[in-house]
Amino acid sequence: MKKAILILLAAALLVPCLTGCSGGELKKVRVHEVTHSVFYAAQYIAMEKGYFADEGLEVELTNAGGADKAMTALLAGQADIALMGPESSVYVYNEGRADYTQVIGQLTTCDGAFIVGREPDEDFTLETLRGKSILGGRAGGIPLMTLEYALRQAGLEPGVDVDVRSDVQFNLMAGAFIGGEGDYTTLFEPTATEVEQQGEGYVLASVGALAGEVPYTCYQVTRSALEEDRETIEAFLRAIYRAQKFVEESDARTVAEALAPAFSDASIDTLETVVLRYREIGAFATSPVMTEDAYERLLDIMEQAGELDARPPYAEIIHNSIAEQVMQEES
Secondary structure: OHHHHHHHHHHHHHHHHHHHOOOOOOEEEEEEEOOOOHHHHHHHHHHHOOHHHHOOEEEEEEEOOOHHHHHHHHHOOOOOEEEEOOHHHHHHHHOOOOOOEEEEEEEEOOOOOEEEEOOOOOOOOHHHHOOOEEEOOOOOOHHHHHHHHHHHHOOOOEOOOEEEEOOOOHHHHHHHHHOOOOOEEEEOOOHHHHHHHOOOOEEEEEHHHHHOOOOOEEEEEEHHHHHHOHHHHHHHHHHHHHHHHHHHHOOHHHHHHHHHHHOOOOOHHHHHHHHHHHHHOOOEOOOOOOOHHHHHHHHHHHHHOOOOOOOOOHHHHEOOHHHHHHHHHHO
16 A cells, blocks of 8 residues: 555656646746748747747747737837847837847748739749839838848839838738739738638749848847846747757658647648748748848848938847857757
């Protein structure tokens, strides 16, 4: 009897370890993402495969519906980490805020939007947009600036040769396009593929492929958070880097299956198609570290768009030390 009691006690002590061997409850981390897209595959895989839980974290994810809203939540203390374009931290720094924000990890390496038209066009080029209108996103946001950068590279001046519309909110663009707004639109995945499957539009080109490498979407935190809770940020980035390696090393079908719980309205086949599309343009970052060259190119794009008052030093905006530490630990 005594032996049986000891076995039961040992089993009882084992239960907490099975639910989190850190010895306590998972720490909640509030993450606001700019939008919900397969573009951010590593984030959802870290959630669905338990990588965050392994680090003692529980991620509470909110779709902010735009970088401006994600940054507002971060500065207001409603979010601990925000996933959005790094231009947001540049704006905050240039405003002179004392507790400005910094980039702690990069998730994507180019624009994740696709140009969608109302008719199929195998011969589509950016020149096709001359004299047409396209829904491009919010003024000052990296999606609109990258699209305009690609247009200028092709010899088209936004607002002169092409009507690039910024009057439709980022998360409402698909519905507006289906409702008749614009000749073309830019959409993230899986929305672009879903619009195509519904017969409401056709995916014609990748903005990322047209514009080239850009540090497009990154995790950002306030400087005070870096000082006060570095351990949580380290744990968060360890989970993200682990997921980045999973995305890099797994075939598209395996990645799609891992993503399925985060995109319950999309079929595995659709998710696989989307993963392949993003892989073709090298959209998924394989490490959370942002290079100085990539940062300078971002500033060039902002400057060309007329949205940059000053060029903040790389070291003020990009905080790579935690990402580098995490990668070194895994090597």
